[in-house]
Amino acid sequence: MRVNQEAVARPKGITTIARGLLRSMRPKQWTKNGFVFAALLFDGKLFQWGPVISSLIGFAVFCLLSSAVYLINDSVDAPADRLHPTKRNRPIARGDVPIPVAVSWAALLAIASLAVAFAMNPGFGIIGLLYFSSTVLYTFVLKHIVIIDVLVLALGFVLRVGAGAVLVAAIRFSPWMYVCMMMLALLLGFGKRRQELVELDGNAGTRAILSEYSVPLLDQIISIITGATLVAYAFYTFSAPQLPANHSMMLTIPFVIYGIFRYLYLVHVKGAGGAPDEILLSDRPLQITIVLWGLAAVVVLYILPQG
Numbered sequence: 001m002r003v004n005q006e007a008v009a010r011p012k013g014i015t016t017i018a019r020g021l022l023r024s025m026r027p028k029q030w031t032k033n034g035f036v037f038a039a040l041l042f043d044g045k046l047f048q049w050g051p052v053i054s055s056l057i058g059f060a061v062f063c064l065l066s067s068a069v070y071l072i073n074d075s076v077d078a079p080a081d082r083l084h085p086t087k088r089n090r091p092i093a094r095g096d097v098p099i100p101v102a103v104s105w106a107a108l109l110a111i112a113s114l115a116v117a118f119a120m121n122p123g124f125g126i127i128g129l130l131y132f133s134s135t136v137l138y139t140f141v142l143k144h145i146v147i148i149d150v151l152v153l154a155l156g157f158v159l160r161v162g163a164g165a166v167l168v169a170a171i172r173f174s175p176w177m178y179v180c181m182m183m184l185a186l187l188l189g190f191g192k193r194r195q196e197l198v199e200l201d202g203n204a205g206t207r208a209i210l211s212e213y214s215v216p217l218l219d220q221i222i223s224i225i226t227g228a229t230l231v232a233y234a235f236y237t238f239s240a241p242q243l244p245a246n247h248s249m250m251l252t253i254p255f256v257i258y259g260i261f262r263y264l265y266l267v268h269v270k271g272a273g274g275a276p277d278e279i280l281l282s283d284r285p286l287q288i289t290i291v292l293w294g295l296a297a298v299v300v301l302y303i304l305p306q307g
Contacts, residue, residue: 017098020091021105024074025067029277033062035157035181039165041294042242043173044301051168057120058167062160064113065128069135071106075099076139085199123166131159146212150193154185174240176232183229187260188276190225191267194218198271222267226260244306251300255293262286 036059045051074081074092081093091097110132118125134142134152143149161181165173197210197218233256237249262285266272272279279286 016096017101020096021071021102024071024091024097024102025109026070027063027067028281029066029070030063031277031280032157033059033066033160035160036062036164036167038161038177038181039168039170039173041297042177042301043165043168043170045168045170046298046302054120054167055164057116058124058163061113061117061120061124061128062131062163064109065132066135068106068109068113069132069139071102071109072136073139075102075106121166124163127159127163127166131156131163134159144209146209149209150186150189153189154182157185158182172242174236174242176236176240179232180229180236183225183232187222187225187229187263190218190221191263192276194222195267195272222264226264229260230257244300244304246305248300248304249297252293252296255289255296259286259289259293262289 037055040046040051040055043051071092074090077087078090078093078099081087081090084093087093092099092102114125114128114132117128135156138149138152142152158178158181161178164170193210193213194215197213197215200210234250234253237243237253238247240249243249262283263279266279266283266286272283280290
């Protein structure tokens with residue numbers, strides 16, 4: 001503990017601060033903002049330059065917004081993070097980035113990204129503001145309320161999907177996709193909570209909210225959400241009126257089943273799940289499954305007969 005305190009007190013150079021800021025922005029977690037592209041794909045506008053460019057800018061906006069939230073979160077959690085076996089190495093907790101610098105950079109990122117969002121589309125700006133407000137509220141209040149903490153995180157994914165729909169002026173985007181995205185986000189969120197609890201071996205001293213959970217409870221919740229996610233996606237593939245009338249979208253169901261089961265395997269057998277973004281970037285079978293699912297969806301929506 002004394003070493004960490006000395007590290008915090010020691011002056012840092014500009015290069016160290018810059019690297020620390022970049023790391024604290026968590027670029028690896030920008031993959032979560034890929035949900036913005038859901039409407040682009042499923043509304044049939046994947047090969048239209050206007051919607052593609054708008055979606056790319058929207059993706060960048062959410063990357064900056066989420067990074068601003070990460071900086072605020074790490075600044076608030078710095079004292080607790082210094083007691084955590086791994087989080088104590090975060091740049092802000094370690095003292096590489098002074099908290100006033102982190103908060104100032106977060107404010108700059110938030111203001112700039114929201115300005116771009118409102119300039120692009122007022123509806124997109126409102127969704128961006130709602131996302132930022134809800135995640136900041138999560139940082140200070142909601143993350144301390146059991147179950148609500150994960151529901152708020154899942155809401156963030158739904159807002160990303162909604163933002164993408166606004167940007168491409170989606171007219172064929174099924175409401176079922178919001179349900180599917182919500183269920184998937186809940187699965188990842190509770191899976192993350194489970195792994196965090198396992199890693200701390202039941203000692204939630206550095207994260208009070210974890211004391212409200214137990215592994216058996218989380219396993220039961222994950223089981224329920226897994227079934228709900230698969231059923232919701234299956235219903236989407238053959239009941240959404242925006243999809244081909246021949247129900248060919250059902251061909252993508254096996255990829256979703258394997259992808260979810262693969263994630264559960266990584267959580268329960270390999271002890272992964274604490275960082276879903278790292279799983280996505282490191283697990284080759286899961287990466288291949290996502291690519292194959294995407295290719296299958298493109299073939300069904302853009303190439304096969306729609307009748």
